Amino acid sequence: MRDFSQIKVLAFDIFGTVVDWHSSIIQEIEIMNLAIDANQFALDWRTGYRPAMDKVLASELPWTSIDDLHRMILDGLLIQYNINTLNEEQITHLNHIWHRLSPWNDSIEALKQLKEKYIICTLSNGNIRLLVDMAKHAKLPWDYIFSAENFRAYKPSPKTYLGVAELLNVQPDQVMMVAAHYDDLVAARACGLLTAYIERPLEFGSSRINGVSPCVDNDLHATDLLDLVRLLDNSF
Structure with a gap:
């Protein structure tokens, strides 16, 4: 297994990745x-x-x-x-x-576990008030909420990914972007971030099931956020 001990921050896409x-x-x-x-x-x-x-x-x-x-x-x-x-x-x-979106069944428990070892934050195109309200509604235990609104730029602008690293005073390769969308992860990798793909085959409902084939460019491929916990624990 690859050593991910340098990771300090896990930055999460929200819509579809953490909430349904x-x-x-x-x-x-x-x-x-x-x-x-x-x-x-x-x-x-x-x-x-x-x-x-x-x-x-x-x-x-x-x-x-x-x-x-x-x-x-x-x-x-x-x-x-x-x-x-x-x-x-x-x-x-x-x-x-x-x-007021509801979290996936695995999200809250996984975030609580990940919070013990990493700084966990949002990196979403959602505005700050939306993300704050959602966190309170769904009991999402973020250490910090980063929004496109912080940077006046939407993902996939490099300003967003690099902005997280800069404001948390870490190097880009100490941040892992966690998302259920390959385009988000491609943009994050281009900025030097590590990437973890999360399978969410039912993001668009059962009538339009997502393909979740692994991409070799991602550092990790997890079936859900609890699986991400397991993969990170096993990497040390």
Whole structure:
């Protein structure tokens, strides 16, 4: 096994890696008794996420928080799905479902164990208030919350990955990026970070199962976050 004793920081992607956004949104839609395909609504909402961020990256939009981007996407979906019964308070509450996402079953216990040996932090495109609310709601025991908002840059900008190392006063190769998305890990490796891939085959629900084949470029490949604990423990 490779020696990872130099690792000081584990930086976690959040949406899909630590929390189950898909099931959480479906549950919210069902609670609100909206007569729509909740699965497809959740998928459509998430599909709009990257194009909206790309508009910011391309300077087509000024710096915009993820909360505001989520609301822009949601406003379009309310028209698309012909949802016209919600008042502003209800729409705002629905938009803030992203603050109340539920963790995967393995997340909290794994984070508690990892926290004993490492600095554990978020590195998410979610804005700071969203990540704080989510941590309180889901009882996620972060040592620190890093957001794209800290750096005024969205992942995969190098400012985000290198910013974590700089602000925590460590070298990039003392940080391991943990994510369920290969593009996130590719960008992190380009900045000198170590990378751990987490399998989340059901991130998009059972109708769209993710492929989780290993990538040889990642330093670790784990079936879930508890498996990551095991792999790191066995590396010493």
